Amino acid sequence: ILLAEQQRIVAVEAVVKATRVAEASAAALRIGAAVVAAYEAEKSRHGLLDYDDLIGHTGNLLAGVGAGWVLYKLDGGLDHILVDEAQDTSPAQWEVIRLLSDEFFAGDGAREALDGDSAPGGRTIFAVGDEKQSIYSFQGADPASFAAMRNYFRSRAQAAGRNWQDVSLRQSFRSVPEVLNAVDQVFARALAREGLSSEPGEIAHMPVRTAAPGRVEIWPTVVPEEVETPNPWDAPLDTPAPRSSHAVLADRIVTQISNWLEQEEILTPQNRPIVPDDILILVRRRNDFVEAVVRKLKQCNIPVAGTDRMVLTDQMAVMDLIAAGQFALMPEDDLTLATLLRSPFVGMSEDDLMRLAADRSAQRLWHELVRRQQEDAVFADAHALLSRLLTMADFVPPFEFFATLLGPMQGRRRLLSRLGPDASDPIDEFLSQALQYGRLGPPSLQGFLHWVGAGRTEIKRDLEQGGGAVRVMTVHAAKGLEANIVFLPDCCALPDGKFDPRLLPVPDEGLHVWPVKKDLDDAVSAAARTAYAQAREAEYRRLLYVAMTRARDWLYIGGYESRQKRKDGCWYNLVCDGLLGEAPAAHVTEVPLPWGETGWRIEGELAAA
Template structure:
């Protein structure tokens, strides 16, 4: 249960409920505690109800943690005595008057009773969903709209792109097809789709006021600084004598001629030829002309030999180079505009089709939620009314992790939720309404999601400015913004924090994007250790050695140093668990698996390899924090079983299934039992094998195939996991506990598939293969498992021991996320314009400037990411890395290269058996001696055997016996000889059949008239005599003295029937049924074209069917005799079946 800690210094000032506060909180300074205390202080205020408070967080985990803390405290307050409650209220700075104590005890019930069942503590996306659902008409959403998942996006992208291609081809739109073909040649498939999705994300560019509409070239030109009608025809004019500095060219030409060497004379001649040409020819030869003044690297050539002939040669050359550069830049702009025109035309078409497809399918993605919510609060005609409704609800807004809030999200908060907080009229009508914002510029690491620390700074300045004006207008200084900082860390030991300060100073605060050096960190005075392990693979040379055949974990797609690094990390953690690593925060103890967090910069193969190596050494590990659903081996094995059901003749898939843990053949077993002649399928070969082990496996697979015929994918997976196959037990035993999460997610995917369409096995396999959803783990601290995750995923988490696993990686090797230019229109917000992949020579000055700015921002985030990684550690921080292959030195801006000098470059490496050397700052605490963790000293009873024994499958009821299916293949109905006569005879039989079905519902005196009228309409191909003959035949059946009652009043037609006969369910439908006081009559219609002449000729299958009906009715009505008959409607002919015949064909004898 959450504990209330006394607030100190700025923590206590920040929770003052009447002040608007902007809190800059460094890592580990207790910001969640402050947020929770702020909510508690607000709830204690008179007039503040739980529904008046809105808390916005960045992650679901953060929202859950904060809600848990607040609810735990409120629940505890209900039952605390006065003294204990007084102490807790005093700890958070609240007064402890009797009325406050009484209100504190009532707050938990108030929270439970508030709309929604609790405090509104949620992510900005969850709040946006609530807002859109609360105002669906105003937001323009259709009923049934749902959030788009990753797999939905991948499937819809392909559908929209395919439909766009089909429409373009049908319309003969050669321009669009050519543009798509050009994109496909320029980029790979993933890059093309990425560009199109970025165009779709920039929907404001195509739909908002001032949207880009065809033709796009004028808008592109304006964005690039060109005239709207610029088409490149005027570029040559820049080479004319009146535009180009030809005087400087002539000076350079004269100097080269005066030099007199072959090089100088050739250069002078080329300059002369260029000057003699017309502007168009000069433009065509500009590249050769530029080589006279520039090196291959684009630098100015040396003028040493020419200065003696023309002392000002360097100046003249610089002027010519400036002219060449301006000409080339102008030409690059024109060419870029020509390239962007078709690319953005395709992007616009896709974006509009994408929006239409999402609306059609009822999807809304996360970006849509934020954008639509922001527009709903700020731009729509109903925005004032919606803000008014919210204004009457939310009086206090709290924003957590504000540094990771993007511009659109700030619009929701500042323009939508709290805009009226800053108006004097709104404030004067009630107690001060407050905004509480907490964040840390140094921890802004989500730029790839559109966030920027600059937004954080701009938002703070805006709030400060507006509140300053409000405070002045109302003459109330306390209305002004209270800016505070938290620097005292309660998480990390002081030696680690001192190392963090030294790292910031050595790298430079400006490299972090900080306007000035931050305040020094202050931490707990307790043992702390920072250790640098020698980089793995140092001095190995360029030779890449692949693993030996059969070597455990021979993952040859990773470099040898990476593989070695993963193995050493696993050995190190295993050693800590075996020999003990002392931890002294709180109660001294030795480290356990859950105390270790291994961080990687990027989500890549190394993380998975580390997990595998840890598992191989018996270290409890939780697996990577995020992965593609189709990637885990457990999922691949289960999907192999499903693919086998869909296509047993897929040899490769069947082989994968056989050697998986589900069946557990070895490779040798597969070679021995699966060896066969060419052209023979593996499944066919196994099915005909007489080898006992193979026969057993084939029977196991046949059982799976039988179930696959009638069970949907989700139920089939569940049976595989907990049924006789025991797939979950086998997979977890082989792959470790981390296999449970992907197994569960696969089950969720199968159930999600069933909710969207009719489930089928083949359909599910195709659906699964067409997209690949992402599995996300919430990496909390409940399980005692080593956590392996990215630094981004570790945000908000901590661990006593943190390892930076890939600190030596090159930050420049990161994949580019795509460039964009920004359009600054008059009266409009800046809008990003996506760019396709460009070659170096195609990057005009605006593109180069944009990429350079993006690179600077990326590098600043690279260093902020380091800050987050360093501050996850509580007591020990370890820095490791693998030497990049084919490099003689570490990348200059790698974390390892920048942190290593802080340990003293001249210091000798300390001996280390695992890492071949280490350097340390600080020391670990003294060894801790713990009693062995056994069941006895924990005081826990042994688990009973039944608790660890898997539960077998629930007994299934017997499959229903359908009488109509009893031997249908034994009752042949050969076709009649074709011809007009046969067709008329068949038609006659059909009409008589219809009459027998319909006439029982008509009163006996009216049957003839009704039948003849019906036959006149339906049997017009027959004459009146034929109609009369058919009527006589039908009435002969209906008026049969023994069976007249079954067609009369009180009888039933098409009667469903079910009963248990001797433990077997019999289920079917009877054509005619009469239940009399002493007997039950049943008649079943048969449409055979050649009816039997007598009972002796009736097929046994029909007799078994009627006997099954009779047996079921005997069970239902044991006090009545059952009489049965068959009616062949083609003749028609009624054949009664005696009781002794029914007894001989009893259904249990038939099965």
């Protein structure tokens, strides 16, 4: 009786949870529908389309009323379809491709050449992609769609009696055997290979550069320093703060790079000394480590291209430009004026600023500078430049204001002289923003500064070519790129689901549910949450595959741990289990590292001439 009552209560609780999820999902969808309607109305009012509209409207045009006429007009001039990076194609994009190509396999629309498909005149669809490199799910990419569409086109071609070729490209012209063998061995294990590809069998690469000796090196992870309980009688400065693990690893990587450059280490496969352009540091996330390694490279005078993506208003050059605009609007703001005086635009030293500001007779710093402008050349030059800014502020639009400051007033030259060439991109983007703002309506300096500050514009920089500098990029941004030496330092953290959608997609149902929070999950939302987590973890492993295969010659793997320690399934464990586990890779040797620890290295030998 008790067991039956328990089952009854559990069933009632399941129904209650499902009802709550249904009610919450309906409420969320009603709100979402209102937001989407307002968004669509705003786009219509401005006559704009977003990226999803381009795909969706095209699909509707090819599938809706009147599609026959559209397809007829297209059919006459469409003989070949090429789909590149097919693994990153979304289901909506595949639907457009399907609609465009359906006539390729139907009756007269096939227009097959007299001598078969291989002869000129045959209609073809050609798709190239690699499921193992599908890492853009946040843009709608679905590796399962790649396999499904391959099966769809195979069946259509065979049913129409057309030639079908499914070609596996296993040869690699990029990486040396040691790197490719390491990739194969890491993903030979079932845990690492799960979700990598729908194709059965092991991952196997055939290197073309068989004579080039490569290197794969694994460093011990950096663990956080133990924090001693401070003596309550000690002053705060008496106890040194522990260094973060990511800062320690950044120092170690830069130390290794610095040693290579100072000692003119030979990059054996290239038979020449290592240069900064050879080196690519790949991370999974833009975080404190990225800032630490870029800062350390600059401190060691090693050329660094900076990060691949940056927030415009966080850049020092842009901060100085904004300070110039804010001063022109309110010269009585002493803090902004002091910032501007110390900036490259004015270049006043700390001593000169102290001499001007300390014990001043005027209440405001600007009034003191006006009063003492004839005292010496430093004050006179500063007053002349700032006075010109004040004069322009009332009569010149924002773009002309900042263009004059950067051009005729030598502002760009001064910024680049102090901040280096990395400042060029944010300066150019800032000017582009000023020009764009001027097209939106009557321009004002105050309006522009508010607009650019609220926008939090991100700059995506082109680091395809190193330009003689070390590159620091995310794996997503490095897709399609390569480097002779690749560091993978971000190998200990697992994706934590922090950015998972609140509306959970229900697999194979075409709908979303909102359980509000995990504790309120019913059976459907719990299954949806689990499926999404599994897909996220599969993409995490595909990201490791992409990261490892960016290396041409040398691959270095390390990591920094948090206080929670690293978990099973992280990149570092996957690599160590594959290369140093029960069946270690051939030719693994221990090597001393510059900071006193021991690493593990797999290195090829130079082929005899």
